[in-house]
Amino acid sequence: MTTTSKAQRRGLLSRLNLFGGTSAKKWEAENVVPASDITQNLSVMYGSGMTTVASLMSSGKRGARSRDQIYSDWAQMESDPIVSTSIGLLVTSALGGHETSGELVFIEKKASVEKGSRLSNMVDEIASDLSGMFNDHAFQMSYLGGIFGDSYARIFSKPKDGVIGMMVDELIRPPLVQPYERGSRTVGYSVSVGERNFEPMTALQMVRMKMPRTQWVPQFGVIEKSLKQSLREDDMDKLPLMPSMVGGSLIYAAEEPYQNLSASLLGLVGQRWLDSIDEQIMTLNMNDMSKDKQEKFASSITRMLQRSKDIAEQAVKGGKPIFEKIRHIVPVNGEKQLTALQGLGQQPGRTGTIGIEDVMLHARLTSGAIGVDLSMVGFADQLSGGLGDGGFFRTSAQAAERARILRVALAQCFNNVIDIHTMHRYGVVFKPSDRPWNINFFGSISALEAEKQRTRMDAMGVGMTLAQTMQQLKDMGATKELMESFLTTTMMLDKEQAALYAKIVDAAPAGGSDGFV
Structure with missing residues (x-):
């Protein structure tokens, strides 16, 4: 022993x-x-005693809101053309699309899966059964996930057959679905539809595309969650079932710029409407007129002005221009009977006006907060010189990073659908590391590929310069020590690399020791 x-x-x-x-x-x-x-x-x-969970109720200038209010604000932003187009551009950048078939998502075998094996045939069957469903709903789920931070799909499955259908429609929009989590694992849902306005759903009936919670959205309910949640519990299965908090939206950071943009647009349009009103105050000189003549004269002038208004209104409503001049005859005796009071009618102008630059500033902030340059959503005149049309689509690093986040979240959601499918059809659920398939998307994110190509080209340029320098030093008769010193001090290489490259001094010329073939 x-x-x-x-x-x-x-x-x-x-x-x-x-x-x-x-x-x-x-x-x-x-x-x-x-x-x-x-x-x-x-x-x-150490001064930390006053810190409480109440800090979760605010973030900077933003205070806590109810779940309904948060989703209501995001739904209003969704209807804005700049916000909607920006999110659509991120989704398009993430998913791409086949030129002919239009397919977005592909289920492919891992390289480690042997061809013709049971796992290989299983992946082929999974791709045949589910690829069509994934391609039908990929764009819609990604778009809703970018707006609300979550999106959901109702799953229809049968034993032995697996998943036979997916539904993504208005009945399961994110504001109507409350997911429940145990730790970080989503285990169930409640949907605000049906006869009781409450329908509980299991993880086999619905899947969730959950965007990463990179920013905290202050909201009510987090205090109750903090009181019930125990951070000391190490067993996830013993954690309480808690409602998931709202978050993960790509438009959350753009809330304040969007509000300023809406206010600027409203002020600009209101200012234009106000300036379009042509109003004057006119006085009638009725001296030496009898009461009867005064009434007739005032009535005649009123009918005359009303007639002019009716003609202009009919032209606007009917969309027909007026090709004739309108003339009114007012008989006068002695002095003029009509006088326009200057200064009480049309305003001469404002000292402070809302210009287009005010609107453009907030529009740039709104699109930039989402991660899309304003030039990419229809404002082509904002493109910088030299990039050309679509230049920012190839170089926008922000759009590329957010597109990659959408890909990861959507791939995880579709993997959950495949897990449900394999459980029903094959009686097995693979661990994430043992899955014999990969969720791939057509094409690559152009901005990231552009950065890769630029990095590769820069590295190749540095390598060619280094090779030419070493060849010149060797032709000048440099010793191994001189070569190593030059590469270390001047070319700023590591000593190990410099010592390795310096060996080229002792290498024989190509073709033979005498340099001739």
């Missing part, structure tokens, strides 16, 4: 030496045990 224990210890030590690690006991002693000294008094002592 003692010999076996010593052998086991030697085996453990040899494995630790092989991987360069430390024992679990030593790691716990260094990283886990010291946490037992953390107390509430220690937190108060």
